[in-house]
Amino acid sequence: MxxxxxxxxxxxxxxxxxxxLAHEAEQINKTPRPLNPQRVPNKPDYLNQIATWYKSxxxxxxxxxxxxxxxxxxxxxxxxxHAAARSIAAALRTLGWIEKRDWTLAGRNRRYWLPxxxxxx
Numbered sequence: 001m002x003x004x005x006x007x008x009x010x011x012x013x014x015x016x017x018x019x020x021l022a023h024e025a026e027q028i029n030k031t032p033r034p035l036n037p038q039r040v041p042n043k044p045d046y047l048n049q050i051a052t053w054y055k056s057x058x059x060x061x062x063x064x065x066x067x068x069x070x071x072x073x074x075x076x077x078x079x080x081x082h083a084a085a086r087s088i089a090a091a092l093r094t095l096g097w098i099e100k101r102d103w104t105l106a107g108r109n110r111r112y113w114l115p116x117x118x119x120x121x
Contacts, residue, residue, distance in 0.1 A: 046083065046091035049075055054115065065100075065112040 053074065054062070068085050071092070075083040089099070096116035103109055 043078055044076065044083065044087075046075060046087055047094060050088075050091055050095060063115060065114065067110065067112055071113075 050071070068088065071088045072082045072085055075088065077083040077087070092113055093099070098114040098116075099111060100114060101107075101109060101111050
C-alpha cells in the first residue's frame with residue numbers, strides 16, 4: 001500500500017485570508033461595472049453599408065465580378081481598419097450575392113462575388 005499522509009493543515013491566518021478574499025471578490029462581483037466605451041466596439045452593419053454602397057454605383061460598374069479584397073478594403077471592421085472577410089461574406093450571401101470561383105489559369109482559382117440578378121452565360 002502507498003504511504004498516505006494526511007493533507008497539510010491550513011493555518012488560522014490562511015483560513016482568515018481566504019475567507020476575506022472570497023468576501024471581497026463577492027462584493028466586487030455584486031457591484032455592476034460600467035463598460036469602457038473604448039473597449040466595446042460598435043458592430044458594423046455590413047448589410048446596410050453594402051446595400052448603400054451598391055446603390056450608389058453607376059450602372060456601368062454594377063454588373064461585374066467583385067473580389068473579396070475590394071469589399072474588405074472598402075468597409076471598416078469592428079477591431080481593425082478593414083472588415084473581416086467572413087463578416088462581409090455572410091452579409092453578401094444574405095443580400096443575394098453569388099459566390100463563384102475562377103478555375104482558369106489566369107484566374108488562379110480565386111473566389112469572386114456576383115451581384116444579385118447577375119446574368120451569367
